[in-house]
Amino acid sequence: RERRVLALSGSLREGSHNTALLRAAGKLAPSGVSITPWDGLADVPMYHADLDTAAPPEPVRALRHEIANADALLLATPEYNASVPAVLKNAIDWASTAADASRLAGKPIAILGASPGALGTARAQLALRQILAAVGAEVVAKPEVIVFHAHERFDERGELADGLTRTLLAGLLAALADRVGPKLSEHDVLQT
Template identity: 55%
Template sequence: MAQENLPSILALTGSLRAQSYNSALLRAAVKNHSGKVSINIYDDLARLPMYNQDFDNENPPPEVVELRGRVAAADGLFIVTPEHNASIPAALKNAIDWCSTAPANGIMVAKPTAIAGASPGAFGSARAQIALRQILASIGSDVLTKPEVTVFQCHERIDADGNVNDPFTLSLLDDLLGALTARIARG
């Protein structure tokens, strides 16, 4: 629940996997953030119907109404994405599609947005983040460029219980959320 007078950030992960490294990264960022901000997690990507322009009208599916409402109400977005075939997962792209069309009333335009990601591989979701930056830029989101948080070999930094055990990763996440909070404060 949002605290009064604090900026609000809606956080979401592009992963649907129960034991997702990226969901663990998102939870660690929220838990360990040292700033004054209210962070709420949206974890219903799996419930969203696939984007279909035939249903993108004045009466969209209720799951879409809920997501759009939460995105519109947030002062900023924090998106953590895995890498699927050198890009972002379909579920994340689907959510962005629902939130970026004309019936969504520009809720993502100029919305301060921070991104991060993790991968067991050597690139730490860097290619997915490039694709995500391109998508967000095309719809006019205000995407932070620094710090970049690409957690490579994440299986060495996130334990079996989903805890981030690497102080450097935790500090990067805190810096990223601090930068997002500062961007929101600047308006």
């Protein structure tokens, strides 16, 4: 069975380096692994406990559905003021309170990030690891994909052109695929 990785970018802008990294990941994924980007984060409202009912807002239901259907997540984070952008934190907050399979607890997750600066999202990724530890996700430790001077690593078509970054990204995806492993389908379970 194809293993499905849901890819979320913490940047909503059209020319995002982080979203471009996820596009590159789609082409570097090991065989048997599909990377599915989801661009619905812009529509997810700010977390609001009064809306967190059995019938949450439609974009929240869509987000939770995507997570439930994913074997693993790939999260690309920009760094905003030395931390995770609100868009990504908000999505994690909504997912963390889900009562069903859309929770992040136990979910294999790989993180990466790109910034034009010299620190390349190192601080945002540290903050993201702390948040993901709090929700009980299984975060891949290595390789760290910290893409500093991001604007120098893409060609004019927005393709990831930097060899070292491509190698690290491929390594991260392989490590994530190892975490997911060959999973029994519901069908296999019924056969035993």
